[in-house]
Amino acid sequence: MVAQCPPLDPNSAYCNLLQCTHFADSCVIAECDGAMAGWVSGYRPPSEPECFFVWQVAVAPAARGQRLGRRMIDALLDRPSAQGVTHLITTVTDDNVSSWALFEGLAKQWNAALAKSVLFDRDTHFAGAHATEWLARIGPLPRMRGGPTQGKTAT
Numbered sequence: 001m002v003a004q005c006p007p008l009d010p011n012s013a014y015c016n017l018l019q020c021t022h023f024a025d026s027c028v029i030a031e032c033d034g035a036m037a038g039w040v041s042g043y044r045p046p047s048e049p050e051c052f053f054v055w056q057v058a059v060a061p062a063a064r065g066q067r068l069g070r071r072m073i074d075a076l077l078d079r080p081s082a083q084g085v086t087h088l089i090t091t092v093t094d095d096n097v098s099s100w101a102l103f104e105g106l107a108k109q110w111n112a113a114l115a116k117s118v119l120f121d122r123d124t125h126f127a128g129a130h131a132t133e134w135l136a137r138i139g140p141l142p143r144m145r146g147g148p149t150q151g152k153t154a155t
Contacts, residue, residue, distance in 0.1 A: 025081035028072045037063035040072040052082060054090040057102060069102045070109070087139030091119050093131040107138045114138050
């Protein structure tokens with residue numbers, strides 16, 4: 001799925017398998033007619049357990065334009081394992097227009113602030129080989145059982 005969704009970083013299959021086993025409670029796939037339509041991986045950082053970090057959002061080309069990314073994130077945050085999450089965090093490069101649209105849309109949907117700051121600088125951290133990764137921090141999130149969007153599910 002990630003390979004179909006540039007500009008996502010193509011992590012190894014091993015990395016993705018570890019994510020979906022070690023972090024099964026914080027990953028989700030969406031299927032349509034038996035085919036994978038989307039994938040979101042994330043976790044709660046041990047140093048910030050009140051946050052949910054979205055690692056990757058991948059939506060198959062055929063499923064784009066249907067707010068599937070939003071619905072998958074809503075479904076993750078509605079799980080009991082997300083209880084106590086007050087902020088959603090992620091990193092995004094400046095040129096990733098679709099990711100910015102997704103996270104700005106979520107902030108608006110939740111009526112929550114979105115703050116943007118440099119997390120990993122192109123020159124300082126990547127020696128010029130990768131674009132700056134901006135930390136997007138959305139919150140505080142609406143408070144509901146299990147997460148901010150009780151009752152909504154990915155389809």
